[in-house]
Amino acid sequence: xxxxxxxxxxxxxxxxxxxxxxxxxxxxxxxxxxxxxxxxxxxxxxxxxxxxxxxxxxxxxxxxxxxxxxxxxxxxxxxxxxxxxxxxxxxxxxxxxxxxxxxxxxxxxxxxxxxxxxxxxxxxxxxxxxxxxxxxxxxxxxxxxxxxxxxxxxxxxxxxxxxxxxxxxxxxxxxxxxxxxxxxxxxxxxxxxxxxxxxxxxxxxxxxxxxxxxxxxxxxxxxxxxxxxxxxxxxxxxxxxxxxxxxxxxxxxxxxxxxxxxxxxxxxxxxxxxxxxxxxxxxxxxxxxxxxxxxxxxxxxxxxxxxxxxxxxxxxxxxxxxxxxxxxxxxxxxxxxxxxxxxxxxxxxxxxxxxxxxxxxxxxxxxxxxxxxxxxxxxxxxxxxxxxxxxxxxxxxxxxxxxxxxxxxxxxxxxxxxxxxxxxxxxxxxxxxxxxxxxxxxxxxxxxxxxxxxxxxxxxxxxxxxxxx
Ligand code: HEM
Numbered sequence: 001x002x003x004x005x006x007x008x009x010x011x012x013x014x015x016x017x018x019x020x021x022x023x024x025x026x027x028x029x030x031x032x033x034x035x036x037x038x039x040x041x042x043x044x045x046x047x048x049x050x051x052x053x054x055x056x057x058x059x060x061x062x063x064x065x066x067x068x069x070x071x072x073x074x075x076x077x078x079x080x081x082x083x084x085x086x087x088x089x090x091x092x093x094x095x096x097x098x099x100x101x102x103x104x105x106x107x108x109x110x111x112x113x114x115x116x117x118x119x120x121x122x123x124x125x126x127x128x129x130x131x132x133x134x135x136x137x138x139x140x141x142x143x144x145x146x147x148x149x150x151x152x153x154x155x156x157x158x159x160x161x162x163x164x165x166x167x168x169x170x171x172x173x174x175x176x177x178x179x180x181x182x183x184x185x186x187x188x189x190x191x192x193x194x195x196x197x198x199x200x201x202x203x204x205x206x207x208x209x210x211x212x213x214x215x216x217x218x219x220x221x222x223x224x225x226x227x228x229x230x231x232x233x234x235x236x237x238x239x240x241x242x243x244x245x246x247x248x249x250x251x252x253x254x255x256x257x258x259x260x261x262x263x264x265x266x267x268x269x270x271x272x273x274x275x276x277x278x279x280x281x282x283x284x285x286x287x288x289x290x291x292x293x294x295x296x297x298x299x300x301x302x303x304x305x306x307x308x309x310x311x312x313x314x315x316x317x318x319x320x321x322x323x324x325x326x327x328x329x330x331x332x333x334x335x336x337x338x339x340x341x342x343x344x345x346x347x348x349x350x351x352x353x354x355x356x357x358x359x360x361x362x363x364x365x366x367x368x369x370x371x372x373x374x375x376x377x378x379x380x381x382x383x384x385x386x387x388x389x390x391x392x393x394x395x396x397x398x399x400x401x402x403x404x405x406x407x408x409x410x411x412x413x414x415x416x417x418x419x420x421x422x423x424x425x426x427x428x429x430x431x432x433x434x435x436x437x438x439x440x441x442x443x444x445x446x447x448x449x450x451x452x453x454x455x456x457x458x459x460x461x462x463x464x465x466x467x468x469x
Contacts, residue, residue, distance in 0.1 A: 008035055070089065271317075288309060319367060415446065417445050424440070
């Protein structure tokens with residue numbers, strides 16, 4: 001017997017789902033939890049179902065994924081991303097995914113890691129100069145800058161050329177515009193009247209011209225750099241040997257650029273914030289980094305040794321998953337856990353609430369990296385942790401992101417102290433990704449000003465410098 005589906009009854013009789021709309025992260029991780037693992041939010045024009053049930057998630061994202069397309073919110077993104085991997089569907093998506101997947105295999109990532117390391121070292125050098133004296137910085141801005149530089153370098157092998165900086169500016173503005181179109185659909189006609197849409201189109205046209213020029217330049221090269229653009233350009237269909245056309249190349253490059261930094265950047269900002277509130281975790285993290293790396297930048301082979309660093313990253317993304325939810329729409333009517341779910345309704349997979357379920361996590365609302373000890377991980381079903389989604393549409397950049405975060409986090413905590421400004425509010429803002437609403441303002445200072453590196457480590461550094469001469 002299937003019990004009746006719980007329906008949320010909000011305080012606002014005109015918009016009963018208002019609380020969910022205003023802050024879906026807060027709603028699903030607090031009030032929503034008392035409604036169970038599958039419930040409905042009443043809206044006038046659409047049926048919206050929220051789920052944290054692992055069976056239902058496996059049904060939608062894995063077993064019956066062909067019956068589920070991405071929800072309408074993603075379709076707005078097509079105005080900027082075209083039909084890249086994030087926004088594509090069906091056969092065309094499958095074909096593109098098969099072409100691009102090999103570019104993210106381990107051997108390829110090892111090549112990209114070298115470029116990541118160069119950007120990270122340059123950034124750390126720059127940050128050291130800017131914090132000669134303890135300096136207050138917004139960590140979200142800092143992390144956005146370094147992760148954008150990493151994605152630009154690994155995608156185009158370019159360092160901050162003026163036109164690249166302008167392309168970055170356009171992407172940020174475009175994202176703001178598309179978020180507004182999605183969250184305030186009633187204002188869309190106004191954007192056509194007040195010139196905002198025209199401005200967006202003009203920006204995107206300029207952006208596309210730059211991108212096509214980069215592609216032409218790359219095509220003409222005999223010695224191509226080892227980056228993601230070359231990977232896209234040289235990808236061939238296994239059956240037909242066909243390459244991507246210019247439009248597909250453009251859409252995939254923009255998609256990797258857009259999908260490839262804000263999520264990692266928000267993840268790192270949350271983690272640095274959490275570490276500033278948990279000195280004991282920070283100390284254990286530093287012990288590992290000091291022991292494994294001393295004063296060096298990690299190389300690719302050393303990443304698996306940074307096990308506690310990885311636990312900290314996973315735990316940070318458990319509490320504040322940068323992609324806090326996934327939306328899907330059934331193409332045909334379906335039954336989920338015995339409940340009818342009509343075509344065109346919205347399935348909201350509340351990742352953040354899955355991550356805070358006491359059934360899977362001993363201390364669901366606390367920052368407790370032991371949740372990811374090898375023993376604890378073995379005991380938990382795989383879907384109980386899904387910051388990168390699940391099923392065939394799982395994030396293609398998950399290993400890229402994890403190695404980037406390991407690299408940056410290790411380098412940052414080794415060199416700097418981060419202290420949250422007293423009284424600074426840190427609140428989650430769920431837009432496309434989950435970001436801290438008011439940024440994370442922190443006093444940043446050199447770590448060794450107060451604490452000298454251990455003698456063994458200093459000797460190690462001197463030896464290394466001598467041997468490299
Ligand atoms: C912490 C960092 C990241 C998080 C939390 C994250 C999260 C996600 C999630 C949850 C999805 C699935 C969305 C869905 O099913 O609707 C996804 C898809 C995707 N991500 Fe990521 N991502 C991250 C980093 C990256 C990076 C670094 C790249 C590229 C360099 C990337 C590229 C993509 C692409 C292309 C897709 C679409 C895949 C497809 O549908 O075939 N992501 N990401």
